[in-house]
Amino acid sequence: MTEIFWLIPFIPAASTLILAVFGKKLPKKYVSFQACFAVFASFVISAISAVGLLQTSHGNYPLIKNLFSWIQAGSFQVNLSLMFDPLSAIMALVVSGVGFIIHVYSIGYMADDEGYTRYFTYLNLFTFSMLILVMASNLVLMFVGWEGVGLCSYLLIGFWFEKHSAANAGKKAFIVNRIGDTAFLLGILFIIIHIGSGEFTAINGAISGGAISAGLATLIAILLFVGATGKSAQIPLYVWLPDAMEGPTPVSALIHAATMVTAGVYMVCRMNLLYTLSETAGQVVALVGAITAVYAATMALTQNDIKRVLAYSTISQIGFMFIGCGVGAYAAGMFHLVTHAFFKSLLFLAAGSVMHALSGEINMKKMGGLRKYLPLTYPTFLIGAIAIAGVPFFSGFFSKDAILTKAFAQGQYSAFYYFIWGLGIMGAVLTAFYMFRLVFLTFHGEERLDPEVKKHIHESPKVMTIPLVILAFFSVVAGYIGLPVVLGEKLNFFGKFLEPVIEEAHKVHLSMQTEWMLIAIAAVVAFLGIFIAYVFYIRSPLIPRNLATRFPGIYKLMFNKYYVDEIYNAVFVKPTIKGSEIIYNNFDLKVIDGGVNGAATATGFAGKILSYFQSGLIKDYALIFLLGVIIFLAYLLF
Amino acid sequence: MIPANYFLILSVVLFVLGAIAFFIKRDLITMFMSVEIMLNAANLAFITFARSANSPDGQIIVFFIITVAAAEAAVGLAIILLIFRQKKTIKSEDMKLMKG
Amino acid sequence: MGYFLFFLLAAMTVGAVLGMIISKNQAYNAIFLILAFACMGGLFALLEAPFIAVVQIIIYAGAIMVLFIFVVMMINVHSGIPAEKKKWIIYLSPVLAVVLIIELILSIKGAFSLPVSTEIIKAGPTDLGRLLFTKYLYHFEITSILIIAALVGAIVLVKKKEKK
Numbered sequence: 001m002t003e004i005f006w007l008i009p010f011i012p013a014a015s016t017l018i019l020a021v022f023g024k025k026l027p028k029k030y031v032s033f034q035a036c037f038a039v040f041a042s043f044v045i046s047a048i049s050a051v052g053l054l055q056t057s058h059g060n061y062p063l064i065k066n067l068f069s070w071i072q073a074g075s076f077q078v079n080l081s082l083m084f085d086p087l088s089a090i091m092a093l094v095v096s097g098v099g100f101i102i103h104v105y106s107i108g109y110m111a112d113d114e115g116y117t118r119y120f121t122y123l124n125l126f127t128f129s130m131l132i133l134v135m136a137s138n139l140v141l142m143f144v145g146w147e148g149v150g151l152c153s154y155l156l157i158g159f160w161f162e163k164h165s166a167a168n169a170g171k172k173a174f175i176v177n178r179i180g181d182t183a184f185l186l187g188i189l190f191i192i193i194h195i196g197s198g199e200f201t202a203i204n205g206a207i208s209g210g211a212i213s214a215g216l217a218t219l220i221a222i223l224l225f226v227g228a229t230g231k232s233a234q235i236p237l238y239v240w241l242p243d244a245m246e247g248p249t250p251v252s253a254l255i256h257a258a259t260m261v262t263a264g265v266y267m268v269c270r271m272n273l274l275y276t277l278s279e280t281a282g283q284v285v286a287l288v289g290a291i292t293a294v295y296a297a298t299m300a301l302t303q304n305d306i307k308r309v310l311a312y313s314t315i316s317q318i319g320f321m322f323i324g325c326g327v328g329a330y331a332a333g334m335f336h337l338v339t340h341a342f343f344k345s346l347l348f349l350a351a352g353s354v355m356h357a358l359s360g361e362i363n364m365k366k367m368g369g370l371r372k373y374l375p376l377t378y379p380t381f382l383i384g385a386i387a388i389a390g391v392p393f394f395s396g397f398f399s400k401d402a403i404l405t406k407a408f409a410q411g412q413y414s415a416f417y418y419f420i421w422g423l424g425i426m427g428a429v430l431t432a433f434y435m436f437r438l439v440f441l442t443f444h445g446e447e448r449l450d451p452e453v454k455k456h457i458h459e460s461p462k463v464m465t466i467p468l469v470i471l472a473f474f475s476v477v478a479g480y481i482g483l484p485v486v487l488g489e490k491l492n493f494f495g496k497f498l499e500p501v502i503e504e505a506h507k508v509h510l511s512m513q514t515e516w517m518l519i520a521i522a523a524v525v526a527f528l529g530i531f532i533a534y535v536f537y538i539r540s541p542l543i544p545r546n547l548a549t550r551f552p553g554i555y556k557l558m559f560n561k562y563y564v565d566e567i568y569n570a571v572f573v574k575p576t577i578k579g580s581e582i583i584y585n586n587f588d589l590k591v592i593d594g595g596v597n598g599a600a601t602a603t604g605f606a607g608k609i610l611s612y613f614q615s616g617l618i619k620d621y622a623l624i625f626l627l628g629v630i631i632f633l634a635y636l637l638f
Numbered sequence: 639m640i641p642a643n644y645f646l647i648l649s650v651v652l653f654v655l656g657a658i659a660f661f662i663k664r665d666l667i668t669m670f671m672s673v674e675i676m677l678n679a680a681n682l683a684f685i686t687f688a689r690s691a692n693s694p695d696g697q698i699i700v701f702f703i704i705t706v707a708a709a710e711a712a713v714g715l716a717i718i719l720l721i722f723r724q725k726k727t728i729k730s731e732d733m734k735l736m737k738g
Numbered sequence: 739m740g741y742f743l744f745f746l747l748a749a750m751t752v753g754a755v756l757g758m759i760i761s762k763n764q765a766y767n768a769i770f771l772i773l774a775f776a777c778m779g780g781l782f783a784l785l786e787a788p789f790i791a792v793v794q795i796i797i798y799a800g801a802i803m804v805l806f807i808f809v810v811m812m813i814n815v816h817s818g819i820p821a822e823k824k825k826w827i828i829y830l831s832p833v834l835a836v837v838l839i840i841e842l843i844l845s846i847k848g849a850f851s852l853p854v855s856t857e858i859i860k861a862g863p864t865d866l867g868r869l870l871f872t873k874y875l876y877h878f879e880i881t882s883i884l885i886i887a888a889l890v891g892a893i894v895l896v897k898k899k900e901k902k
């Protein structure tokens with residue numbers, strides 16, 4: 001049954017083609033139906049294939065389907081071949097499943113938009129690219145998918161392209177991604193040079209066979225990771241993600257929460273043998289992830305735009321995933337990816353529902369007390385917030401705990417990992433805090449609504465609220481597929497499922513006591529964050545204002561995102577533009593245009609000279625005849 | 639029997655003279671006449687070779703050349719007449735329509 | 739005897755052509771050319787081509803040149819044609835002439851050593867006629883079509899447009 005897995009990316013691809021060519025002539029209802037159905041079909045096939053995987057014996061992993069031979073250069077070959085193993089299965093399920101839910105949500109959210117067809121075309125194209133990315137069996141094809149999702153991100157962020165800020169945001173996303181991609185390509189090149197092939201099976205074989213030294217592995221791993229920082233919005237290439245909120249909210253949910261930004265995490269997990277081999281690279285990954293987690297969380301503390309808070313939250317959570325990968329708990333990182341996909345997209349969609357209800361208002365300062373008016377949105381949003389905060393028994397708790405436990409356990413090797421664990425705990429507190437700040441400001445407290453907006457307040461249509469309910473359900477339930485090891489090795493279904501692909505690095509054992517203690521700390525931390533938020537925003541709402549006035553410097557720094565955008569602008573963007581202008585004026589205009597125009601002028605000039613010979617008189621022509629005959633005879637004779 | 643050399647040299651001289659006459663002269667009729675001279679020089683050469691090769695085929699060729707020359711002269715002169723009617727001149731410098 | 743005739747006729751031909759070149763009067767040019775053709779006829783006769791010689795005189799000197807003279811008369815150019823303006827052509831021409839003569843003679847050098855047979859070839863009207871109607875039949879017929887075409891063409895070209 002798993003044989004049909006290669007269809008998974010191509011159904012959305014076919015849908016994209018049809019919509020792209022015929023879209024304008026098709027009725028709106030059909031467009032949405034086809035788009036959603038395509039993704040649903042992918043989901044069904046993914047599910048069937050995944051079930052089939054459970055029944056296949058481990059020796060047959062991974063299943064590879066070679067579709068056609070793409071590049072053949074001597075001994076180097078790249079094929080369009082797709083592979084299906086537990087890791088791809090999980091990603092495919094997440095992409096198509098959450099993607100389907102978001103497609104359905106979009107029917108309601110984008111109902112009044114002019115670019116309805118264009119939107120669904122781009123969404124399907126994105127689904128296709130992402131599925132290629134996760135199912136590629138070699139690095140080069142994965143890079144194709146990588147670029148494809150970057151393109152779709154650009155198209156969808158700048159969806160309302162008449163808005164200046166949206167167009168600029170799209171450009172920024174694409175360009176920043178590109179910078180990461182350069183490093184990524186370099187990494188791929190190194191791999192191909194040293195191993196001779198981009199196929200993951202070949203790479204894994206080479207690494208376990210010892211063909212790569214630790215130093216080389218470090219270099220490659222770091223290069224690939226820089227590419228991942230671009231795509232997954234970590235330091236230093238995260239600057240595009242907050243701006244990407246200019247796009248429609250479902251786009252933010254799908255691309256910038258659940259799927260595209262997690263591509264980096266997927267890549268690291270796919271190359272897990274490489275990161276295990278190079279201890280340094282793993283530490284770099286964990287460190288960057290941890291710092292980003294805390295850094296982004298601090299910026300989320302002060303933002304007033306709902307979607308910006310969620311964007312910084314995404315950056316922070318992905319930092320957590322990278323912590324997991326960096327310390328060797330790849331399965332835990334993937335686990336957090338899955339749970340995060342559910343609750344983050346839930347949060348985004350619910351935020352979209354709030355915005356829809358308030359006719360497009362995004363500033364939290366103008367909200368408050370909405371729980372009365374939005375009886376379905378509020379509970380689902382709350383569930384999402386609880387999940388992300390890491391409250392026990394909800395999904396976020398299990399995944400975060402898995403990561404932090406492993407980080408702490410690694411501390412036995414070196415104190416560095418304790419530091420990582422500390423940052424992780426700090427991140428967890430901040431996460432709970434800013435998340436509930438968001439909840440309290442939006443749904444509780446006094447109403448600060450615009451009177452005009454208040455008149456039109458309404459709960460969203462069913463097509464938007466039902467997806468919320470579904471996602472809320474999963475946000476609660478999804479955690480139970482990966483219960484902590486403390487409760488029994490056998491209960492970690494998730495880890496077991498991934499075992500053939502991902503080996504947990506440096507298996508360390510902690511005593512039962514330590515594990516329970518860590519679980520307790522995680523729970524306490526979550527509740528602490530929620531409590532502080534409660535105090536700040538419900539009990540004594542004046543505290544935030546006082547803190548801001550007492551520490552104006554720090555507040556300004558956080559509110560302005562540490563001025564990173566401005567620094568990048570001055571250091572990188574302006575000189576590049578200046579340099580381009582200089583080159584344009586001196587080289588392009590003078591040399592290249594001069595050369596082309598010069599050729600034309602020279603031809604004209606030559607033509608003018610030659611025209612003197614065309615006098616129109618027969619005699620001159622006959623003279624030239626004669627001269628020709630003489631010369632020719634002379635040539636023949638001598 | 640006069641050797642063929644002499645006739646051939648004569649033919650060459652006549653041909654070149656005809657060619658030069660074509661350049662020097664400025665009126666159309668004389669230019670046309672110089673073309674006839676060239677044709678005749680060729681005829682002479684043909685007859686010489688006919689005698690050398692001992693076959694009358696060369697003379698048949700000359701026969702045809704004369705005929706064709708006659709036809710060509712007729713048409714050419716008709717054209718010259720027309721040109722004169724249009725331009726009222728037969729100086730070749732005035733036929734400059736194809737300039738450039 | 740033959741040589742004397744040859745040199746006489748050759749000299750007269752060349753002289754006539756030179757005269758045609760030098761003279762500026764078109765009628766004189768035509769007369770010089772008639773003389774040249776007549777001498778050519780004589781040369782043909784020397785070359786044992788009696789029929790062609792006579793044909794040359796009758797058609798070339800007799801018909802074609804008369805045509806030329808008709809046209810000269812019709813185109814009544816009152817003022818003479820002035821001398822060539824571009825002097826350099828006049829100086830260039832002898833040079834070119836000499837060069838070309840030398841080249842051409844060099845080209846046909848190989849034919850100088852052809853043997854001359856002592857037999858008199860059969861080139862009378864009967865023989866030529868026989869050849870014309872057997873071996874060169876196609877050429878003959880096509881040439882006749884050519885003549886008709888030229889005839890019709892010349893007449894159509896020169897016809898004056900009918901006044902309405």
